[in-house]
Amino acid sequence: MMRDTIILRVVVKLLLPVILIFALYVQFHGDYGPGGGFQAGVAAAAAVILYGLVFGVSAARKVVPQGILLALIPLGVLIFAGTGILSLLLGANYLDYSPLGSYPKAGQHLGILIVEVGVFVTVSSTMLAIFYAFGGRAEDALVSEEENE
Amino acid sequence: MMIVAVYGIIRSRNLFVVVMLSGIYSFLMATVMVVLDAVDVAMTEAAVGAGMSTVLMLAVLGLVRSREAPLRHSPILPIIVCCLTGGMLIYGTVSLPPFGHIDNPQNQHVAPYYIENSVRETGSPNVVTAVLASYRGYDTLGETTVIFTGGIGVLVLLSGVMTRRRRFNNQKESDE
Numbered sequence: 496m497m498r499d500t501i502i503l504r505v506v507v508k509l510l511l512p513v514i515l516i517f518a519l520y521v522q523f524h525g526d527y528g529p530g531g532g533f534q535a536g537v538a539a540a541a542a543v544i545l546y547g548l549v550f551g552v553s554a555a556r557k558v559v560p561q562g563i564l565l566a567l568i569p570l571g572v573l574i575f576a577g578t579g580i581l582s583l584l585l586g587a588n589y590l591d592y593s594p595l596g597s598y599p600k601a602g603q604h605l606g607i608l609i610v611e612v613g614v615f616v617t618v619s620s621t622m623l624a625i626f627y628a629f630g631g632r633a634e635d636a637l638v639s640e641e642e643n644e
Numbered sequence: 645m646m647i648v649a650v651y652g653i654i655r656s657r658n659l660f661v662v663v664m665l666s667g668i669y670s671f672l673m674a675t676v677m678v679v680l681d682a683v684d685v686a687m688t689e690a691a692v693g694a695g696m697s698t699v700l701m702l703a704v705l706g707l708v709r710s711r712e713a714p715l716r717h718s719p720i721l722p723i724i725v726c727c728l729t730g731g732m733l734i735y736g737t738v739s740l741p742p743f744g745h746i747d748n749p750q751n752q753h754v755a756p757y758y759i760e761n762s763v764r765e766t767g768s769p770n771v772v773t774a775v776l777a778s779y780r781g782y783d784t785l786g787e788t789t790v791i792f793t794g795g796i797g798v799l800v801l802l803s804g805v806m807t808r809r810r811r812f813n814n815q816k817e818s819d820e
Contacts, residue, residue, distance in 0.1 A: 521687070529683035531773055537691040544699050565799075572792045575785050590781035607777040610784070617788050621795030622696055628802040629703040 500549075507549045514542040522615055523608070532614030539615070540622035552630040561627055564620045571617025578609050646672045657712045663701040670694035684772045754779075 522535035547555030578590065585594035592606020593599035649669040653662050670693030677686035758775055776784050 527770055529687050529770070529772070531684070531776060534684075534687045534691050537688075537696055541691070541695050541699070544696075548699070548702075568792055568795055572785075572788050575788050579781070579785070590785065592778065603778055607773060610777050610781065611773075614784065614788050617792050617795075621791050624795055625798050626700065626703060628799055629700060629707070632707060632802070 503549055507545055511542055511546060514538060514545070518542065522611065532611035533618050535611075536615040536618030537622060540619040540626070543623055544626045547626065547630055552627060556627065556631075559623060561624070564624045564627070567616050567620035568624065569617075571613045571615070571620070574613030574616065575610050578606060578613070582606070646676075659705055659708075659712055660702075662712075663698055663705065666701075667694045667698040670697075 518535045518538035521530035521538060522532060524530065543555055543559055546558065578592070578595075580589075582591050582594060583589050587594045590606075590610075592610075593602045595605045595609075596602030646669055649665050649672065652665045653669070656662050656665070670689055673693065674686040674690040677683075677689055758771055758779060
């Protein structure tokens with residue numbers, strides 16, 4: 496989209512790892528500070544979207560292919576629901592994480608982390624898929640305009 | 645400042661300016677949330693309201709014209725509906741209990757239990773995370789499912805439009 500602006504490209508390249516690290520920090524530090532799967536998912540998706548805005552959606556599609564996204568969206572929900580079923584199999588109530596660890600507190604901790612990963616996966620891939628759907632159409636429109644000319 | 649942003653959104657006919665102003669409005673809203681000590685909500689507002697929706701709006705702006713179309717009908721009925729809804733909402737706040745009071749229903753129900761027991765029972769110092777992921781796990785599961793359903797819905801709608809348009813174009817080409 497903006498292939499000529501070198502300042503933008505360099506700054507984005509510098510920012511991308513910072514955004515991704517921040518997303519992971521928000522994800523795994525959610526137990527202790529503000530944040531969690533939802534916010535981290537949006538931040539991670541924002542990193543890829545930024546890349547897509549500057550380098551074009553097709554470049555972003557090479558980094559995170561659309562097919563993987565479509566598999567990841569239901570995978571997050573499955574991780575979440577599967578954790579609940581796992582605790583059912585271990586003899587507790589649905590979504591009661593206590594039996595997952597060696598003692599209840601560790602189980603709760605592990606359960607919260609797994610569930611947040613599920614939220615992260617679904618949120619980030621959904622946001623990205625919607626962006627691909629819109630941005631891809633914009634790019635398709637550009638291509639077809641060029642073909643018409 | 646939020647009022648200025650809203651006034652700008654209403655007055656401006658340039659949709660790019662409107663998108664940027666609504667992003668600014670979201671950031672101001674996030675600041676309000678920080679002032680109210682709701683850091684998690686502020687983070688969500690900043691990420692989703694200011695970041696994600698602004699980017700999606702810009703992506704859509706790439707597809708449509710960036711000037712607002714002139715009105716084709718009188719704006720009186722929408723104004724009446726808006727004023728009625730706003731008036732009813734303000735009327736509803738009159739009977740709300742005083743802000744932050746200890747005797748309020750939301751401070752008396754399960755909240756004290758969460759605050760007292762969440763660290764002991766879940767080992768998570770952040771009460772918000774403990775409530776979201778552990779005590780109210782069902783609700784968060786439902787929330788994730790809503791995002792899943794919404795995303796799939798949008799994708800189905802958009803891909804449906806695309807295949808139909810492609811078929812239409814192919815048909816036109818074969819007709820020619």
